[in-house]
Amino acid sequence: MDSSYFSQLAKAIHETGIAHPVLVIDKERLDKNSSCLANVKSQNKAVRLVAKSLPSVPVLRHLMQRLETTRLMCFHLPFLMHLTEEIPEADILIGKPMPQRAVESFYQWQSQKDTTFEPEQQLQWLVDSEQRLFDYEALARRLGLKLRINLEVDIGLHRGGFANLEAFERSLRLLKQSQHLCFSGIMGYEAHITKIPWYLGGPQRAEQQAKSSYAAFxxxxxxxxxxxxxxxxxxxxxxxxxxxxSQDLCNEIACASALVKPSDFDVYTLQSHLPAAFIATPVLKTVARPELPMARGLSRLLRITGLLHHQAVFIYGGNWLARPCFPEGMRKVRYFGASSNQEMYSLKEGTPLKSDHWVFFRPTQSEAVMLQFGKIAIYENGRIVDWWQSFEYPDTLYPLASHSD
Ligand SMILES: Cc1ncc(COP(=O)(O)O)c(C=O)c1O
Structure with missing residues (x-):
């Protein structure tokens, strides 16, 4: 990756006076990536932003505005609560089938809240089987609720959902008659497609199969x-x-990670996207001829064979779901073990890195990493221009068992 990009980013961070590990989102790159995603609208598809992958209300709000969508996909009860409070106009599809107890907790919690979010119009629960449909029906009847139900269909990923058209049809008929549940749609996910090797048929065949099975549902x-x-x-x-x-039958597309493109998303379909999220952290210590404890001779041997570099650093923090990306050639020193406090990385010979200089990582995924940093530094036009808060947990989510004696 271009070294002038990271020198500029390091300068911007330095100028703010930050001196600890931070997660940076490059807003210009985020916006470019979102313009790529916006192309789905010209194919008659709406965009649904996957909230778990960009867990920050300001990030989501920014993208919702750019992509002209209120549709979100949510996977976690506390974050559903957070979203209904912070973005009460959102149209939310739950992305996985929730335990009945979680559904009940949501309505209990909501009944004590003063929010304009209306679950009967704005929320779809995901149901993956006939059994869960019966359970949700019983729950909705007991609580006097009307639930909108989206059915998960298995179109090749085999992560669950209806795989059988007869069971799917029976469920639709049940929904048609139900007083408490109503059918709102289907969800078919196919993240396996780009990963299918040629000897299993390759991506194209997986895509055809996924689309034809979707069409059958x-x-x-x-x-x-x-x-x-x-x-x-x-x-x-x-x-x-x-x-x-526009030939495909779905009418909305769920997406989010691609907008910051963590390294797990380096796939051929996303060649036009740019990495837009980085962890930046200061170097604490530089080490010439790194040595493992009690192993001077072995360390020398590892250095001679190239398994251990001649130069290393200890960085502030570490052990993130992330890969070093700058300076080039920086590698985790596996023999030293992982550390979340100060982790050792080896450097290519001659890398001009000193204490207090910045090193950069690319998250392998965004969903967990964004939650680890509290606030996210927003980088635009060569400067850190803002801090955007990542998701927070509602206070009311920590009940204690009630004593009954
Ligand atoms: C049901 C579903 N749809 C869509 C996505 C895509 O999310 P992303 O675009 O962040 O990879 C996911 C990711 O886990 C998912 O589970």
Missing amino acids: VSVIETVFGDPQQYCLNAGGSTTYPLYT
């Missing part, structure tokens, strides 16, 4: 409910969104 919806396009037909994810055209 859509035709059952047509049989039971009529025009399927009036429902939420969700598909896609970061690695697959560019594969969808």
